[in-house]
Amino acid sequence: MNREEALQLVEEHVVAPGLRKHMLCVEAAMKDYARRLNGDPEVWGLAGLLHDYDWELHPTLEQHPRDGAALLRDRGCPEEVVTSILAHNTEGTGIERTTAMDFALLACDEVTGLISATALVRPSKDLREVPLKSVRKRWKERSFAAGVDRDHVEAVTEDFSRECYDGELDLWTHVGHVLESLKAIAADLELDGRLGVA
Ligand SMILES: [Fe+2]
Ligand SMILES: [Fe+2]
Numbered sequence: 236m237n238r239e240e241a242l243q244l245v246e247e248h249v250v251a252p253g254l255r256k257h258m259l260c261v262e263a264a265m266k267d268y269a270r271r272l273n274g275d276p277e278v279w280g281l282a283g284l285l286h287d288y289d290w291e292l293h294p295t296l297e298q299h300p301r302d303g304a305a306l307l308r309d310r311g312c313p314e315e316v317v318t319s320i321l322a323h324n325t326e327g328t329g330i331e332r333t334t335a336m337d338f339a340l341l342a343c344d345e346v347t348g349l350i351s352a353t354a355l356v357r358p359s360k361d362l363r364e365v366p367l368k369s370v371r372k373r374w375k376e377r378s379f380a381a382g383v384d385r386d387h388v389e390a391v392t393e394d395f396s397r398e399c400y401d402g403e404l405d406l407w408t409h410v411g412h413v414l415e416s417l418k419a420i421a422a423d424l425e426l427d428g429r430l431g432v433a
Contacts, residue, residue: 236311238277241284244310248288256424258284260347260417261340267416268339272399282319282340285312301328335399342395343413346388349373350414352380354426362426363418367411
């Protein structure tokens with residue numbers, strides 16, 4: 236399965252633009268970490284791009300992503316990617332995280348939401364102007380993007396750090412990495428100022 240085929244699958248099954256963009260975000264962050272950790276950016280990118288593709292088909296944590304795995308396999312998605320996707324909801328699938336890609340996926344998932352929300356409340360709506368300190372400030376405002384569970388993000392970042400960085404990756408270095416990877420795709424996210432007033 237190449238990126239084109241993965242995008243096709245997303246387009247077939249995901250209507251909500253926000254969910255499509257969320258997966259583009261996680262794809263970008265995963266490719267960046269593949270480069271940092273000697274993974275294959277194409278493969279890691281697929282995990283990000285596809286991880287929530289079945290959410291509209293299976294909108295509960297019992298079904299998602301468990302029930303989406305069969306179609307991924309039918310379409311030729313590499314098994315290691317299917318496993319990473321299943322392991323982003325261990326509670327629902329029983330699949331534990333074991334590989335670097337598995338840990339990276341969960342560490343990159345939710346935090347992208349806080350970063351895009353931070354960009355969206357700027358008058359310019361330009362993600363490329365967002366400094367890390369703004370994300371940090373928004374992190375402390377627990378009512379801002381309240382759906383982003385800060386404790387969960389902290390926990391999965393710690394797991395990722397322990398597994399892949401000998402515990403040396405701190406939360407804000409991680410958020411900085413993800414922020415930079417999203418800036419690089421600001422146009423795909425429509426967060427390049429085109430929606431802004433300034
Ligand atoms: Fe998910
Ligand atoms: Fe997600």
